[in-house]
């Protein structure tokens with residue numbers, strides 16, 4: 504049985520244990536309402552019904568390359584997600600998919616694995632591309648029939664900023680445009696390989712496939728040319744389809760761009776979303792929601808991801824399954 508809404512902490516798994524997966528584990532270690540019981544990376548998984556020790560997991564992953572080596576609780580596997588689903592069954596209430604979406608249908612294919620396994624519960628991703636969220640939207644009926652409550656696009660952007668745009672839209676009778684500008688600073692690109700590769704895929708002359716095929720040396724050579732800074736404009740970002748599906752504005756009114764500094768944890772610019780519209784009195788105005796510069800990408804992705812996981816768990820308890828986005832549902836604050 505899945506955990507009831509009250510009393511018991513929600514039993515959570517994290518798929519992918521790179522930059523965001525490890526940050527997710529650290530964040531969960533201070534929560535009472537959630538307990539981290541399962542982790543999978545590319546070469547193994549770890550599982551304990553009593554909860555996993557975050558520091559032991561991170562040390563094992565960083566020193567030995569996979570969580571599969573975790574003493575007492577780790578298992579090596581080339582099919583870690585499928586194996587983990589089989590081993591844990593319904594003892595995990597929900598998973599955060601902190602996986603690379605490389606290729607662009609990888610995370611939707613993981614969702615299919617959960618459906619095929621007959622697993623029921625909550626899934627949350629922080630997918631970024633419009634075309635990837637569209638693949639999940641097309642699986643809505645399948646997810647609903649399977650009894651899975653799936654929240655897509657629930658990181659920072661898409662995610663927190665898309666939700667802020669949806670809230671800001673309430674002042675207006677008509678939305679003219681939504682402009683998202685993000686600044687990300689990380690100390691080194693190796694800590695967030697998938698994020699950086701996926702960002703390179705947005706640059707002129709690159710694609711998801713080209714970025715995926717690049718060797719580490721090629722990524723470093725590219726970053727050397729730009730002093731570690733990636734400037735991204737008019738990105739294919741799912742905030743557009745999410746705001747469209749939520750009925751707020753058509754996707755062509757949404758633009759996303761940003762600057763990623765891969766050699767300095769200080770944000771190169773303040774992340775913000777500007778929502779311009781016309782009020783019922785005919786006034787044109789702009790709301791701006793700006794993230795504090797001291798908040799990291801990890802905080803702004805993992806916080807919302809678990810806030811949406813909690814919201815999805817509450818929907819599930821009320822018998823609601825299917826596919827939802829960060830623009831449709833308010834995240835719940837996780838204590």
Ligand SMILES: NC(=O)c1ccc[n+]([C@@H]2O[C@H](COP(=O)([O-])OP(=O)(O)OC[C@H]3O[C@@H](n4cnc5c(N)ncnc54)[C@H](O)[C@@H]3O)[C@@H](O)[C@H]2O)c1
Nearest residue numbers: 519520521522523544545603604658659660695696697698
């Ligand atoms: N929405 C947002 O605001 C936002 C922001 C940043 C990152 N992201 C997304 O978060 C995701 C994770 O990024 P990251 O930089 O933390 O990644 P990363 O490269 O640091 O880590 C990826 C992890 O996934 C694991 N993995 C890879 N293939 C696997 C497989 N087949 N089975 C099991 N595990 C597998 C790897 O072993 C690794 O532990 C990316 O898709 C990125 O786009 C979203």
